[in-house]
Amino acid sequence: MALYEAVIGLEVHAQLRTRSKLFCSCSTAFGAAPNTNVCEVCSGMPGVLPVPNARAVEYAARMGMAVNCTVNPVSVFARKNYFYPDLPKGYQISQFETPICEHGHLDITVNGQTRRVGITRIHMEDDAGKNIHSAGDNASYVDLNRSGVPLIEIVSEPDMRSAEEAVAYLKALHAIVVYLGVCDGNMEEGSFRCDANVSIRPKGQQEFGTRAELKNLNSFRNVQRAIEYEIARQQDVLEDGDAVVQETRLYDAVKNVTVSMRGKEEAHDYRYFPDPDLMPVRIAEDDLARWRADLPELPQARRARFLEQHGLSDQDADVLTADKALADFFEAATAACGQPKKVANLMQGALLRELNQRAVAVDAIAMRPEALGELVRIVEAGLISAKIANDIFGELVETGAMPEAFVKERGLVQISDTSAIETAVDEAIAENPAEVEAYKGGKTKLISFFMGQIMRKTKGKANPALVTELLQKKLG
Numbered sequence: 086m087a088l089y090e091a092v093i094g095l096e097v098h099a100q101l102r103t104r105s106k107l108f109c110s111c112s113t114a115f116g117a118a119p120n121t122n123v124c125e126v127c128s129g130m131p132g133v134l135p136v137p138n139a140r141a142v143e144y145a146a147r148m149g150m151a152v153n154c155t156v157n158p159v160s161v162f163a164r165k166n167y168f169y170p171d172l173p174k175g176y177q178i179s180q181f182e183t184p185i186c187e188h189g190h191l192d193i194t195v196n197g198q199t200r201r202v203g204i205t206r207i208h209m210e211d212d213a214g215k216n217i218h219s220a221g222d223n224a225s226y227v228d229l230n231r232s233g234v235p236l237i238e239i240v241s242e243p244d245m246r247s248a249e250e251a252v253a254y255l256k257a258l259h260a261i262v263v264y265l266g267v268c269d270g271n272m273e274e275g276s277f278r279c280d281a282n283v284s285i286r287p288k289g290q291q292e293f294g295t296r297a298e299l300k301n302l303n304s305f306r307n308v309q310r311a312i313e314y315e316i317a318r319q320q321d322v323l324e325d326g327d328a329v330v331q332e333t334r335l336y337d338a339v340k341n342v343t344v345s346m347r348g349k350e351e352a353h354d355y356r357y358f359p360d361p362d363l364m365p366v367r368i369a370e371d372d373l374a375r376w377r378a379d380l381p382e383l384p385q386a387r388r389a390r391f392l393e394q395h396g397l398s399d400q401d402a403d404v405l406t407a408d409k410a411l412a413d414f415f416e417a418a419t420a421a422c423g424q425p426k427k428v429a430n431l432m433q434g435a436l437l438r439e440l441n442q443r444a445v446a447v448d449a450i451a452m453r454p455e456a457l458g459e460l461v462r463i464v465e466a467g468l469i470s471a472k473i474a475n476d477i478f479g480e481l482v483e484t485g486a487m488p489e490a491f492v493k494e495r496g497l498v499q500i501s502d503t504s505a506i507e508t509a510v511d512e513a514i515a516e517n518p519a520e521v522e523a524y525k526g527g528k529t530k531l532i533s534f535f536m537g538q539i540m541r542k543t544k545g546k547a548n549p550a551l552v553t554e555l556l557q558k559k560l561g
């Protein structure tokens with residue numbers, strides 16, 4: 086049995102976060118009633134002229150800069166011709182021979198190994214509408230709200246060698262578009278989606294194998310599972326002595342399989358040609374210079390800074406910088422208390438737990454980063470125990486209350502008053518003579534038994550360090 090190596094290239098579509106469509110002034114808002122964001126241009130009426138959206142050009146160029154591409158000062162829109170009911174013009178406006186960006190790369194690290202993934206090109210194009218098949222009334226409908234929405238397609242070189250690498254690359258791209266603010270990154274709404282080209286070859290062979298293109302991958306997890314399935318499937322095909330055929334395959338997430346959608350024979354001939362209604366896109370040199378100058382700090386740079394400036398572990402830095410909102414929250418909370426490591430721990434524990442439970446992003450909760458910083462500060466100051474902080478965390482997330490006022494109002498402030506604790510210690514000792522004897526006889530582990538008794542008496546509010554100190558004095 087030969088050993089095989091996978092070869093993977095991704096085509097990623099990201100919807101640009103502009104208010105209006107690529108060639109008309111219709112709104113790009115998601116979720117509007119069908120066919121309400123539609124005009125003569127995006128519904129393909131004859132005799133209309135498209136006008137390019139300058140903001141979309143800017144966003145596409147910024148993305149190119151962020152992934153080390155050359156940005157072409159002149160690029161050309163081309164018609165990609167095909168027939169489908171959701172495409173009223175009969176062609177998609179895309180870029181073919183001269184895209185806006187080319188020759189970039191992105192470095193990813195998987196299991197401590199860094200790999201450079203080439204980015205062949207980034208081009209602009211308009212999205213198609215959406216067909217809705219309604220089983221109930223046995224009819225199909227077309228919603229053109231999405232028709233004409235601006236997209237960039239980011240095409241990679243076939244440089245990835247495993248499903249993990251493909252997902253790491255996709256996550257890195259996702260973080261970059263969100264950091265740049267050029268795409269909202271919402272995968273469920275289809276603002277960020279990808280097709281995966283997968284082939285395998287015997288290890289050591291230079292030449293690529295025949296690829297299948299996988300579609301319908303709408304989450305990171307599905308990308309991972311679909312590629313893994315496809316690699317195994319192609320391996321079975323080759324081991325049976327058959328040949329992999331070039332085709333487009335659809336991923337079925339419920340069954341976790343890929344199924345053939347169309348073969349090479351049915352592949353479209355798109356008859357690309359420059360769109361005669363659109364002038365070449367020209368970008369002025371000073372615009373390019375300005376966009377380059379105000380590129381924000383990108384995920385990899387921020388990760389490096391978190392390691393350096395805040396002394397975080399690799400794992401903390403990975404989790405906290407993958408999501409821009411989480412990274413912003415971390416920095417604001419740290420600014421409020423000056424304890425980066427403690428903030429990171431609380432975010433990775435209690436905060437992520439609460440976000441997962443609610444299935445929301447960090448910018449959708451009432452708790453402000455200053456509140457999390459204050460919580461860290463009052464635990465450090467001994468005002469409340471870490472346990473109480475954890476117990477009240479859900480309520481703080483829910484209400485947005487400031488922790489210090491909250492614990493004072495609830496009477497949760499830790500007892501650090503020696504005489505109050507002493508009373509509880511004395512009681513616990515008096516009530517448990519047998520345990521006292523055993524302790525004195527050498528069973529020093531019983532200290533945690535006494536701690537439990539005292540915590541019960543004080544409703545968890547006794548300062549544990551003081552309790553330990555008093556117990557050792559009185560028992561020892």
Ligand code: ADP
Nearest residue numbers: 092093094095241242243282283284293294296
């Ligand atoms: P198409 O336009 O038909 O999809 P492209 O040449 O633009 O074809 O390639 C699309 C993607 O397929 C690119 O991301 C590229 O890296 C990838 N790719 C090309 N050849 C292979 C291969 N043999 N195995 C895996 N991926 C490949």
Ligand code: MG
Nearest residue numbers: 096280282298
């Ligand atoms: Mg393709």
Ligand code: ZN
Nearest residue numbers: 109111124127
């Ligand atoms: Zn329109």
